[in-house]
Amino acid sequence: MNRIEALKQLAFTDRKLDIYLTFNSINLTYLTGFSGATALITPEKGESTLFVGGVNYEQAKEETKGLTVELLKQSENLFEKIASQTAPIKPNKYAVDALSIEAWRALAKAVGGEEKLQTSSNIVREMRKIKDQKEIQFIREACKFTDLGMQVAAEILKPGVKEKEVAAEVEYAMRKKGSDGTAFETIVASGVASAFPHGSCSERTIREGDLVVVDLGAICKFYRSDLTRTFSTGKPSEKQNKIYDIVKLAQETAFKAIKPKAKASEVDMKARQVIETAGYGEYFVHNLGHGVGLEIHEPPVLSPDSKDILATGNVVTDEPGIYLPGHGGVRIEDTVLVTEDGAEKLTVAPCNLSIRC
Numbered sequence: 001m002n003r004i005e006a007l008k009q010l011a012f013t014d015r016k017l018d019i020y021l022t023f024n025s026i027n028l029t030y031l032t033g034f035s036g037a038t039a040l041i042t043p044e045k046g047e048s049t050l051f052v053g054g055v056n057y058e059q060a061k062e063e064t065k066g067l068t069v070e071l072l073k074q075s076e077n078l079f080e081k082i083a084s085q086t087a088p089i090k091p092n093k094y095a096v097d098a099l100s101i102e103a104w105r106a107l108a109k110a111v112g113g114e115e116k117l118q119t120s121s122n123i124v125r126e127m128r129k130i131k132d133q134k135e136i137q138f139i140r141e142a143c144k145f146t147d148l149g150m151q152v153a154a155e156i157l158k159p160g161v162k163e164k165e166v167a168a169e170v171e172y173a174m175r176k177k178g179s180d181g182t183a184f185e186t187i188v189a190s191g192v193a194s195a196f197p198h199g200s201c202s203e204r205t206i207r208e209g210d211l212v213v214v215d216l217g218a219i220c221k222f223y224r225s226d227l228t229r230t231f232s233t234g235k236p237s238e239k240q241n242k243i244y245d246i247v248k249l250a251q252e253t254a255f256k257a258i259k260p261k262a263k264a265s266e267v268d269m270k271a272r273q274v275i276e277t278a279g280y281g282e283y284f285v286h287n288l289g290h291g292v293g294l295e296i297h298e299p300p301v302l303s304p305d306s307k308d309i310l311a312t313g314n315v316v317t318d319e320p321g322i323y324l325p326g327h328g329g330v331r332i333e334d335t336v337l338v339t340e341d342g343a344e345k346l347t348v349a350p351c352n353l354s355i356r357c
Contacts (some may be wrong), residue, residue, distance in 0.1 A: 053074075089114075128293055146347055170214075
């Protein structure tokens with residue numbers, strides 16, 4: 001069953017919707033395999049219609065199958081065109097995945113009022129949670145590029161090198177190997193900045209004895225990867241070794257808990273308990289992990305309040321951390337596939353501190 005047929009099953013058979021409109025760019029890519037469309041009309045019967053602007057029209061016709069590709073001219077109003085094309089179906093409700101408030105009001109005006117619209121944003125996102133074999137293969141490839149990037153980071157990280165230089169070399173290496181781009185802005189955060197969980201990279205020159213958090217990701221056919229390692233430039237101090245070992249234990253403890261039917265909140269708790277028991281609970285300031293796929297952050301979420309239940313085919317991150325303001329931080333992260341009987345790390349770069357395994 002292709003993805004549009006699967007959407008029809010969920011939308012029309014299971015939820016009794018009348019018609020489904022997709023606007024979110026990521027959902028459009030997921031359903032059609034094409035990046036650059038504007039909207040997709042999916043009726044219960046017949047082919048779906050993909051609206052594409054002039055700059056992407058010919059490419060869309062070449063790269064998509066099983067649907068009608070229609071040119072959206074600059075002079076045309078998308079919402080009025082949707083209303084015109086769906087009028088023969090006479091839908092009582094238009095189910096919509098995602099729109100801005102302004103666009104929602106414009107669509108409502110075109111179809112006859114806001115009472116004709118309903119949000120159904122979770123249908124495609126729920127479909128995206130479970131990766132098929134092709135998606136998993138793309139993520140595996142992205143993870144290979146990311147492992148290579150981390151290897152390059154480990155080789156060039158040393159006192160006297162700027163954070164931005166490390167990021168540039170890492171990104172070049174991944175691109176040269178075949179990555180379609182970076183999954184997010186590469187993080188190379190050294191010294192006290194390593195205590196900023198979402199620090200980026202700057203002109204700062206890395207110094208002797210710094211903790212350096214390197215967080216990077218690659219892309220293969222739209223699919224992403226996520227990997228973090230922490231290094232120490234020089235002989236690690238006793239304190240650096242201590243927090244590193246705690247984070248490593250927390251990550252491994254959580255990994256062992258990742259399996260089908262596991263509660264995401266309980267997996268988070270496994271890692272959090274290790275860090276809390278060691279006395280650093282207040283310094284683990286984010287969720288344990290998140291889903292990875294077409295987006296770098298998507299369901300399921302591994303957090304204390306998550307309602308998600310893990311399933312075979314989920315791809316998630318396992319990334320505990322300890323962040324000590326004014327001193328530095330440690331985060332260790334892998335991209336993990338939930339398998340039929342447990343989990344598999346798709347990123348396999350050595351976990352190094354001062355380039356030691």
